[in-house]
Amino acid sequence: MTSTDDSRDDATPIPGRPGDPLRGRHVVLGVSGSIACYKAIEITSRLVQAGAIVDVVLTKAATEFVTPLAFKAITQRTPYTDMFDVNGPDGEAHVELARRADVMLIAPATAATLSRLATGLAEDFVTLTAIATTAPLLIAPAMDTQMWAHPAVQTNAATLTDRGAQFIGPAEGRLASGRVGAGRLVEPERIVDDVRARLGREHGDLAGRAIVVTAGGTREAIDPVRYISNHSSGKMGYAIAEAARDRGADVVIVSTVGLAAPVGVRVVRVDSAVQMQAAVHRECAEADVLVMAAAVADFRPATAADQKMKKSEGTAGTTIDLVENPDIIGTTPVTSSRGPLLKIAFAAETQNLIENAAAKMKSKGARFIVANDVTATDAGFGSDDNRVTILDDQGGRADLPLMTKYAVGHAILDRVRPLLG
Ligand code: PMT
Numbered sequence: 279m280t281s282t283d284d285s286r287d288d289a290t291p292i293p294g295r296p297g298d299p300l301r302g303r304h305v306v307l308g309v310s311g312s313i314a315c316y317k318a319i320e321i322t323s324r325l326v327q328a329g330a331i332v333d334v335v336l337t338k339a340a341t342e343f344v345t346p347l348a349f350k351a352i353t354q355r356t357p358y359t360d361m362f363d364v365n366g367p368d369g370e371a372h373v374e375l376a377r378r379a380d381v382m383l384i385a386p387a388t389a390a391t392l393s394r395l396a397t398g399l400a401e402d403f404v405t406l407t408a409i410a411t412t413a414p415l416l417i418a419p420a421m422d423t424q425m426w427a428h429p430a431v432q433t434n435a436a437t438l439t440d441r442g443a444q445f446i447g448p449a450e451g452r453l454a455s456g457r458v459g460a461g462r463l464v465e466p467e468r469i470v471d472d473v474r475a476r477l478g479r480e481h482g483d484l485a486g487r488a489i490v491v492t493a494g495g496t497r498e499a500i501d502p503v504r505y506i507s508n509h510s511s512g513k514m515g516y517a518i519a520e521a522a523r524d525r526g527a528d529v530v531i532v533s534t535v536g537l538a539a540p541v542g543v544r545v546v547r548v549d550s551a552v553q554m555q556a557a558v559h560r561e562c563a564e565a566d567v568l569v570m571a572a573a574v575a576d577f578r579p580a581t582a583a584d585q586k587m588k589k590s591e592g593t594a595g596t597t598i599d600l601v602e603n604p605d606i607i608g609t610t611p612v613t614s615s616r617g618p619l620l621k622i623a624f625a626a627e628t629q630n631l632i633e634n635a636a637a638k639m640k641s642k643g644a645r646f647i648v649a650n651d652v653t654a655t656d657a658g659f660g661s662d663d664n665r666v667t668i669l670d671d672q673g674g675r676a677d678l679p680l681m682t683k684y685a686v687g688h689a690i691l692d693r694v695r696p697l698l699g
Contacts, residue, residue: 294329297688299477299524300470301329306375306411308384308404309349310391311339313454314420314463319344321385322352324470333375335359335403337391358403372403376410380480383473384408385446386420386463389431395443396434414476418446418469423459446472471541475523478542482526483695488565488616489527490558491519492572492606494534496551500598501583505549509652509659510573512537514624514683518569519543521687530565532557534572551575551603558606564615567694569622570607571648578603607642620697622690625649626658636669645697646670648690656680668693 294301305325309318318334325332334349334357346357358371376382384391384404391404395417400406408415417438425431426448439445447464464472479485493515495508512535520540522529529543532554539545546561548554551574562568577600587593607623623644625635628651635649649667652658657665657680665680668689678689 292329293327295682295684297521297524297684298328298474299481300325300474303330303380303477304378305330305332305473306379306382306407306413307332307334307349308336308382308387308391308408309334309340309344310337310384310386310388310402310404311342312386312388312420312463313343314386315340315343317463317466318385319348319352320466321383321469322349324466325473326352328470328474331355333358333379335372335375335407337402337404339388339390340404358407361403361406372407373410376407376413379407379411379413381414381416381473381477382408382411383416383418383469385416385418385469387417388419389421389425389428389434392417392419392431392434392438396437414480415443416446416469416473416476417443418464419448419461420463421448421461422453422455423457423461426461444472444476468541475542478524478526480526482524484522484691484698485526487527487567487698488530489519489522489567489569490530490532490561490565491515491522491569492532492554492558492574493519493537495573496534496554496575496603497549498575498578498603499550499582500579501585501587503586506575506577506579508573508575511535511660513660513662514664514686515569515571516540517683518571518687518690521684521691525688525691527567530561532561532572551578551606555604555606555609558610562610562614562619565619566614566616566698567620567622568607568610569624569690570644571624572606573626574603574606576603577601605642607644612643620645620694622694623647626652628653632667632669632675635667639669639671644671646674646693648686 332353336359349357394405400409449462449464450460451462494512495510497505497507499505519529519531523542531545546557548557580599580601621644623642625638625647627634631649631651635647639647647669650658664683664686668676
């Protein structure tokens, strides 16, 4: 098998999780000579594990830091380094790779590589392939701070950006020189997520759609240090957001939790239901879909004390008056600047799951509702998995088995897509 052969052994299942835009996609990874080259091995491994077909092309300088053999062992495909290798499998390999690529990533990209890319000096396998391809080009630079700041490098980066290349970083942090500053290669996990997000935008069935997802339990202040809340971890909302991002949507999470923002997703932090309502109304003014996965407190203390409440004699039995919170999903306008807003609700129930969820769907004006039994120990709050029943306003019902929250996200979006027209 030559490295430009995309066939897989039929007996080998495609790795990666269903719905991942990297699955079955052809990624050309260009590696240029930097001390950060070792991270290209991890990037390759992550891409392969996600189900991508990865061809690696290296500059001669890169081979001073890492061996082609390492990439061959991970990808099971022959890497390319020498444009003039008469024993190579294909004299026009760069053209073939360029043609097949769904995306080309250069990581790490050195100052010299940026210069050659900007001027079209196709004198190594990486620039040769980059110039031959029409696939999206993602570039993750790595160099010392002064080099990155140099006007020549900045001009080259600006030229490439103007031409449509997408830069990933560089990040700030500790550099090989021991200095701290901008120039560090972005961490492999995030680089791979950037590739994923880009492929989603290129091929996803929700490309161009704007989706607002809420996540986490609201926090209703009792005093400056205490609040009323619930067990929601935010995982369900973040997983839906990731799935929507992977299908190409522009995604905003209105969140009460401090989970890391998924690459390519904007996070708006709030605490209380009142704050969440304001943020949801603002974000939904320009959205196609609202998915209310947050666990919103139905009540909040009527007043929050200005100072921490003290325990002293006679305070046992103190009561806290509660007032009703606004219904966020119910009060969100049904149209946005983009047309009708599709509302999806969740129902967290401890009894009468289906009856309660069906009543909530109606009262909240949702097109469908995702019901989960939050007494389950293997699903619901805090877990990475969920077991849900989806009810729609046409009387439809789907009982889904236990699956990852990311897979639940896709199951929801599979039902959202046809409703968007
Ligand atoms: O965050 P995790 O740990 O991953 O857990 C996920 C989850 C169990 C929190 C999630 O799957 C879930 O069920 N979220 C909805 C929880 C909830 O508040 O359900 P509810 O039955 O109380 O509310 C019904 C719907 O109305 C929900 O979409 C809720 O967001 C919305 N609502 C509720 C009250 C309110 N004042 N305004 C609202 O918009």
